Each structure stands twice: as structure tokens, then as C-alpha cells.
Amino acid sequence: MVNSAAIHLQKAEVEVVEVTKEELNWSTVSLSDVINKGKRLEASVFDVESKHARELVRNSKYGYAEINLSDDIIECYTRPRFKRIWLEKSEYPIYQPTSMLDVYPTNDGYISRLTNTDIDALRVHKGQVLVTCSGTIGNVSFVSDTLDKKIFSHDLLRIRFKKEADNGFFYTFLRTDIGKSILKSNKYGSVISHIEAEHINEVIMPTPPIFLKQKIHDLIVKSYENRDYSNHLIDEATKLLVDELELPSIEEMQEEAFSYSKEINYFRIKLSELNGRLEGSYHVPIVDVIEKYLSKNAILVRLDDESLTKKIILAGVFKRNYVQKGHGYPFIGGKEITQLGPETDKYLSKITHKDRYEKELRVEKNWILVTDRGTIGKVVLVPEQMNGFAVSQNVLKVVPNSNHGYIYCFLNSDYGKKLIEREIYGSVVNMIDDKSLGNIKIPILKDEDKVSIINDLVIKANDLRYEAYKKEQKAIDIMNKEVLGI
Structure with a gap:
């Protein structure tokens, strides 16, 4: 077989294409x-x-x-x-x-x-x-x-x-x-x-x-100190929200939800409560327990209510036309949205995707992003450095009317994430959509001053992350220009 293959190759016509060195990535090695x-x-x-x-x-x-x-x-x-x-x-x-x-x-x-x-x-x-x-x-x-x-x-x-x-x-x-x-x-x-x-x-x-080394090092240390402080403010806002709502821990709620069932987890649902969903995961009792405690000290309002949000955007699936950096919209997915300064080598053509970018993909500062496929329920408040990015169809975009930080704070809490998880559907690939996310009830505290305090803490945390981003970028800029000379 080897000989016959060799004979075939000898008889075959081989086209020789001349390629200049300029068209290849090449190098000599000693x-x-x-x-x-x-x-x-x-x-x-x-x-x-x-x-x-x-x-x-x-x-x-x-x-x-x-x-x-x-x-x-x-x-x-x-x-x-x-x-x-x-x-x-x-x-x-x-x-x-x-x-x-x-x-x-x-x-x-x-x-x-x-x-x-x-x-x-x-x-x-x-x-x-x-x-x-x-x-x-x-x-x-x-x-x-x-x-x-x-x-x-x-x-x-x-x-x-x-x-x-x-x-x-x-x-x-x-x-x-x-x-x-x-x-x-x-x-x-x-x-x-x-x-x-x-x-x-x-x-x-x-x-x-x-x-110069010290200057760069100090910028990085300060950048991370800003990140630490922003995380501290998020924790402070979340604790204040939980304390005002007087919420037990998730573990305590779990025990209460199944307290009547020791040997097997089972529960009954009225026909009027099915809401068109037959999955057991949608009707887990812990959701009722969470909403019961939320309603004690707050008014429950659906996320898609006009008093809270202008719209929730679910982008459609599309074929992507990538171009070089500087010629397109920077494009990121759910994996990158949680990073301080998302890096990408993907840029969507401004010619091909302009309409879709404006309607479905573009995000603005203080919008809320929620991953809707893969790892579902990652919640991000868009910082200044992500303003104008194109974000994939695997991320829902929530455009609040006001109190962006407050809404983010609840959705990002353990209780908010439980309510998001409840909305998951799909037999092969789990997902949520704009309608299911809109079903989630947000507890609006009766004390408006506390709502403002929580909101302001989160907004301040987001601004600190932008300051952290600027400090790191300044350090990189010094490295490139003053040290490497590029």
C-alpha cells in the first residue's frame, strides 16, 4: 500500500505556490x-x-x-x-x-x-x-x-x-x-x-x-486596595439589606422549607400556582419561604415592572463577523463580565452588526447583566470601563429606571440568586430568558432612606472599581512607554 501511494503521488500533479517571507510568520533558529x-x-x-x-x-x-x-x-x-x-x-x-x-x-x-x-x-x-x-x-x-x-x-x-x-x-x-x-x-x-x-x-x-519599579508597584497596590474597598462596600450594602429585611440564613430557610418532610423531599402545588411550569425545580418550597420573609418588611415588585426597569434585553443568536482591533465593537461573553477590565481579541464588524449592536448587544454604565446560559446567575453592575462594549447573547441586559445599585444588590445576594435559579429551564442546556428573569420579585424596603443608602454604597463601589482600573492601566502604560519604549 505504501508503494502504491508513493507511485500515485509521483504521478499526481503538484502545484507549487511561491510565498514570500513577508506573507509568513517565520524565523530562523540556531x-x-x-x-x-x-x-x-x-x-x-x-x-x-x-x-x-x-x-x-x-x-x-x-x-x-x-x-x-x-x-x-x-x-x-x-x-x-x-x-x-x-x-x-x-x-x-x-x-x-x-x-x-x-x-x-x-x-x-x-x-x-x-x-x-x-x-x-x-x-x-x-x-x-x-x-x-x-x-x-x-x-x-x-x-x-x-x-x-x-x-x-x-x-x-x-x-x-x-x-x-x-x-x-x-x-x-x-x-x-x-x-x-x-x-x-x-x-x-x-x-x-x-x-x-x-x-x-x-x-x-x-x-x-x-x-520606576516602585511607581509601577505602588499603582498596582493602590488598584487592588480600591478593589478590596469596593468589595467591602458591596458586603456592607448586602448586610444592611439583609438586616433591614430581617432574613434568616439560606440554610435556616432550607430547613424550614422541608421541615415537614424528614425522609423524602416532596411538596404539593395547587393547579392555580403552576404558572405553566411542571418542573419540580421551579416549585421548590424554599422560594415560597424566601418570598414570605421578603414581604414582611418590604413590598415585592416584579423586576419587569415599569416602576423598576425600562426593559430587559434578550439578544438573538447570530453569526459573528469579526474584524481587527480598532475596526469593530469590543465583544465579550459571560466569562469576562466579572473581570475588572475585560480583555478581548474579538471585535464585531461595525458594518455588519451596527443595528444588532445598538438594539441588543451594547451595554451602558449601571446597567445590570445576568448570565443566562452555562453558569447561570452571575450578576454584574456595568462599570465605566465596560461602557459601550458589545456583550454576547448569553447575557441578559437589565436597564433599570433608578436604584440600579439597590436592584443589583438584591439580585447578587444569596436570596436573589436562589430566585434566579428557580427560573432555570431546559433539558440539555440550562438557561433563563428575559421573561423568566422579569418574574423575579424585588423587595423594595418601605424605608426609602435605607434604599438610597444601599444604592449609594453599591454605586460608590462601582466607581471605585473604575478607579482601580485606571490605576492599573496607568501602570501598564508606564511599563509600555517609559520602560519598554513601545
């Missing part, structure tokens, strides 16, 4: 480079982008140096793999690496203390730089009060430099395209990409004077 890279032959190790990035660093105004694990760094490590023992609730909430990018991270579940690993060694600590080292390589975060002592999975690089200013400087360097490109060039793996702690040794960084 044998010494191959040996120095551990005799690795993957093109990604020697790709043009990373080679260009290294040249920019080498030619930068202040020179450069390779990071030395023994001389420059106190700690740089991951943790061994382990099998998780999941519990519904425990004192050990665990976070996945993707959560570290969120302004207010939420845990992905709870593990048992019997899990066969050193749980305390999984905790991250204030001042560390975190880098994703598996799957999506090079996402970076800085540990402040929000993440301090949180438990993260094993596949995350924890890094701390000996000189404090180097931590914020390194973080900012990896937030640039140049730094990320250099880091990614050290990845390996044919199916899932990885980097290890020793690969940090191969990262080169510019070496500006200490005052």
Missing part, C-alpha cells in the same frame, strides 16, 4: 538555541511573536536581566495534584484559577478536611503574584485582602520576589502583550499547555531604576 531550550522542537518555543518580544526587552532603554529563581525570588511553586473530596458545605471553600481574575471571586465548591493534601499549603498569601500555568497560560493576579489566605487548586504558580517593588513590576510586565508572549513561549504540552516553576528562570525582564 542549533545552540535548540539545545538551550532543552532540545525542544515545538515551533511555539521559537515563534516569531515571542522572539520579537524578547528583542524588544533586550533593546529596551534600561537593559534587561533574566529572572533568577535563587537570587531574585523568595518563593515560586505549584502544589501536587490531588483528588478532591467535595462537600455541599465545609470550612474549606476552594477556588479555581479562573476565579482570581474576577473583581469579587466566588468559590467553586467546598472540599473535606479529609482530602489527601496539605490544604493550608494551597492557600495564597498577600503580596504574591499568581500565574495560571495550565490550560490558559499567563493569566495573572495580585493577592490583596480579597484573596488573602483563600484556597486555590494546585495548578497555579505562586510567586514572591525578594524586593517588594518587583512583585507589582512583574505583575504589570505580565499584563503587557510583551511579557505574556515571553512567558507563553516556555509552555509545553501537545494537548494541554503547561509551564512549571523553573520556566520563570527563562523569563527576561527590563531593569529600569528602582523609582
Whole structure:
């Protein structure tokens, strides 16, 4: 068979196309480079982008140096793999690496203390730089009060430099395209990409004077302090709302909802209460218990009531026409909306998608976003830096008339999320839509002053996140212009 295939190829007419070097991403590699890279032959190790990035660093105004694990760094490590023992609730909430990018991270579940690993060694600590080292390589975060002592999975690089200013400087360097490109060039793996702690040794960084490093580091620290304070204000607003409504915990409500049924969870529904829904998940008793407590000290108003919202937008499914950066609308999905400054390499054509963008995709500051597919019920109050972004059809857009912060505060609470979960439908792919989201009842406190206080706390938190974004962008701008010279 091999011989016959060879004969066939010899007889076949082969068209030779001349392609100039300008039309290709190409690079030459010396044998010494191959040996120095551990005799690795993957093109990604020697790709043009990373080679260009290294040249920019080498030619930068202040020179450069390779990071030395023994001389420059106190700690740089991951943790061994382990099998998780999941519990519904425990004192050990665990976070996945993707959560570290969120302004207010939420845990992905709870593990048992019997899990066969050193749980305390999984905790991250204030001042560390975190880098994703598996799957999506090079996402970076800085540990402040929000993440301090949180438990993260094993596949995350924890890094701390000996000189404090180097931590914020390194973080900012990896937030640039140049730094990320250099880091990614050290990845390996044919199916899932990885980097290890020793690969940090191969990262080169510019070496500006200490005052510039300190300036960049201080901006990053202040940016994360603003994020921490914004999260504190959200917590304060939520606590005030819960206290005013006099709400028991969700666990206590759960016990009350099923208190009459010890051996099996069952409940009865009147025909008049079916609301066209036959799923058991829609009629769970805890919803009635939540609404009972909400109505004690507040007036319940449907989210789609004209007194609360102008409209709830459900975008249609559409074929996307992407264009280059600068020529289209920046386009993000439900995964990115929880980040401080969503990054995207997707831009929708302004010619093809102008009408849809204006009617269904564009978002404005202080609108409320709710994910409606996949992970349902993520709630975001649109900050200034997301104003004008195009957001995918997998996210519902709520346009409130007023009290944007107050409505967000309730929907983002444990009680609001339970009411959102109740509306989920679908046999294969779970989802909610604009009508089901509009069914949710919002408790409007009878004390209007308390409503204003809660609303103002959330709006202030959102403004702080914009300040945090501006500080980080300023640090990146200094890195690009004053340090790298690009």
C-alpha cells in the first residue's frame, strides 16, 4: 500500500505556490538555541511573536536581566495534584484559577478536611503574584485582602520576589502583550499547555531604576486596595439589606422549607400556582419561604415592572463577523463580565452588526447583566470601563429606571440568586430568558432612606472599581512607554 501511494503521488500533479517571507510568520533558529531550550522542537518555543518580544526587552532603554529563581525570588511553586473530596458545605471553600481574575471571586465548591493534601499549603498569601500555568497560560493576579489566605487548586504558580517593588513590576510586565508572549513561549504540552516553576528562570525582564519599579508597584497596590474597598462596600450594602429585611440564613430557610418532610423531599402545588411550569425545580418550597420573609418588611415588585426597569434585553443568536482591533465593537461573553477590565481579541464588524449592536448587544454604565446560559446567575453592575462594549447573547441586559445599585444588590445576594435559579429551564442546556428573569420579585424596603443608602454604597463601589482600573492601566502604560519604549 505504501508503494502504491508513493507511485500515485509521483504521478499526481503538484502545484507549487511561491510565498514570500513577508506573507509568513517565520524565523530562523540556531542549533545552540535548540539545545538551550532543552532540545525542544515545538515551533511555539521559537515563534516569531515571542522572539520579537524578547528583542524588544533586550533593546529596551534600561537593559534587561533574566529572572533568577535563587537570587531574585523568595518563593515560586505549584502544589501536587490531588483528588478532591467535595462537600455541599465545609470550612474549606476552594477556588479555581479562573476565579482570581474576577473583581469579587466566588468559590467553586467546598472540599473535606479529609482530602489527601496539605490544604493550608494551597492557600495564597498577600503580596504574591499568581500565574495560571495550565490550560490558559499567563493569566495573572495580585493577592490583596480579597484573596488573602483563600484556597486555590494546585495548578497555579505562586510567586514572591525578594524586593517588594518587583512583585507589582512583574505583575504589570505580565499584563503587557510583551511579557505574556515571553512567558507563553516556555509552555509545553501537545494537548494541554503547561509551564512549571523553573520556566520563570527563562523569563527576561527590563531593569529600569528602582523609582520606576516602585511607581509601577505602588499603582498596582493602590488598584487592588480600591478593589478590596469596593468589595467591602458591596458586603456592607448586602448586610444592611439583609438586616433591614430581617432574613434568616439560606440554610435556616432550607430547613424550614422541608421541615415537614424528614425522609423524602416532596411538596404539593395547587393547579392555580403552576404558572405553566411542571418542573419540580421551579416549585421548590424554599422560594415560597424566601418570598414570605421578603414581604414582611418590604413590598415585592416584579423586576419587569415599569416602576423598576425600562426593559430587559434578550439578544438573538447570530453569526459573528469579526474584524481587527480598532475596526469593530469590543465583544465579550459571560466569562469576562466579572473581570475588572475585560480583555478581548474579538471585535464585531461595525458594518455588519451596527443595528444588532445598538438594539441588543451594547451595554451602558449601571446597567445590570445576568448570565443566562452555562453558569447561570452571575450578576454584574456595568462599570465605566465596560461602557459601550458589545456583550454576547448569553447575557441578559437589565436597564433599570433608578436604584440600579439597590436592584443589583438584591439580585447578587444569596436570596436573589436562589430566585434566579428557580427560573432555570431546559433539558440539555440550562438557561433563563428575559421573561423568566422579569418574574423575579424585588423587595423594595418601605424605608426609602435605607434604599438610597444601599444604592449609594453599591454605586460608590462601582466607581471605585473604575478607579482601580485606571490605576492599573496607568501602570501598564508606564511599563509600555517609559520602560519598554513601545
